[in-house]
Amino acid sequence: MSYALSDLIDLDRYPINDLDGRGAGLVDECIVRMRDTAMCHLPGFVRAQAVEQIRTEAVARQETTYWMRTERRAYSWRDPAEYPEGHAVGMTTPNHIGTITTDAFAADSAFVSLFQLPELTNFLRAALEEPALHPVGCPHLAANVKVMAEGCKHAWHFDQNESAVTFMIQNAREGGHYEYVPYLRSEDDENYGEVAGLLSGKGAGVIREDLYPGSFCLFKGRRSIHRVTEVTGGAPDRLLAVFSYHTVPNHRYRDSTVRSVLGRLPDNYIRT
Numbered sequence: 001m002s003y004a005l006s007d008l009i010d011l012d013r014y015p016i017n018d019l020d021g022r023g024a025g026l027v028d029e030c031i032v033r034m035r036d037t038a039m040c041h042l043p044g045f046v047r048a049q050a051v052e053q054i055r056t057e058a059v060a061r062q063e064t065t066y067w068m069r070t071e072r073r074a075y076s077w078r079d080p081a082e083y084p085e086g087h088a089v090g091m092t093t094p095n096h097i098g099t100i101t102t103d104a105f106a107a108d109s110a111f112v113s114l115f116q117l118p119e120l121t122n123f124l125r126a127a128l129e130e131p132a133l134h135p136v137g138c139p140h141l142a143a144n145v146k147v148m149a150e151g152c153k154h155a156w157h158f159d160q161n162e163s164a165v166t167f168m169i170q171n172a173r174e175g176g177h178y179e180y181v182p183y184l185r186s187e188d189d190e191n192y193g194e195v196a197g198l199l200s201g202k203g204a205g206v207i208r209e210d211l212y213p214g215s216f217c218l219f220k221g222r223r224s225i226h227r228v229t230e231v232t233g234g235a236p237d238r239l240l241a242v243f244s245y246h247t248v249p250n251h252r253y254r255d256s257t258v259r260s261v262l263g264r265l266p267d268n269y270i271r272t
Contacts, residue, residue: 045216137250150234159221174233
């Protein structure tokens with residue numbers, strides 16, 4: 001099926017097809033919000049009918065979910081052996097989450113069609129203040145759905161990339177709340193003491209953001225620690241789309257990155 005831009009996004013509220021006109025204010029608002037609070041939350045960005053179609057597509061593919069259960073470090077890219085015992089870099093919190101990969105969806109699905117909208121990419125490039133931005137070319141992780149059933153939780157962590165783009169498809173029946181601390185670390189100060197306090201359950205300044213089906217979020221996750229609290233009641237489960245972009249066209253992730261997200265390489269994985 002073919003989807004037009006107006007089929008997927010509420011252009012009356014979010015005119016991303018007119019960035020030099022009505023959409024200019026939207027871009028400016030996103031920039032200010034992210035500079036101030038690390039997040040720009042756009043409720044109702046995706047039309048209700050499109051949300052329902054994408055939810056139906058995701059639920060139909062939920063049996064393909066790759067499940068991960070582990071203890072996750074907030075600084076996953078750093079070697080804890082290089083730091084003293086008890087340091088924030090080596091501290092972990094429980095992580096249990098599933099992923100439905102891009103290739104589980106048809107190329108003409110509403111989910112993939114939304115991700116590939118050139119108008120959406122152009123809007124994100126402007127709002128994220130990137131000189132260039134392109135949809136990632138990874139056939140597994142370019143656009144994926146995070147699944148959180150009862151008992152799942154997403155550990156406290158920082159992202160390695162500067163910004164994250166997500167889209168709420170479905171809330172869990174109970175729990176599964178998004179929480180974050182804006183700009184807890186900076187390029188000049190890692191603020192390890194505050195990070196360690198948060199990871200040990202004594203942190204302050206945590207913000208809980210209520211997301212709804214259709215919500216689009218732009219988030220500065222490299223410097224802002226974040227998590228999703230435990231889902232205490234599933235059926236329905238929490239379903240969140242993660243859209244990935246890069247400054248280089250058709251960027252592909254390393255084998256190690258795909259393995260770290262999915263727990264293993266997919267059976268149909270082609271090494272680059």
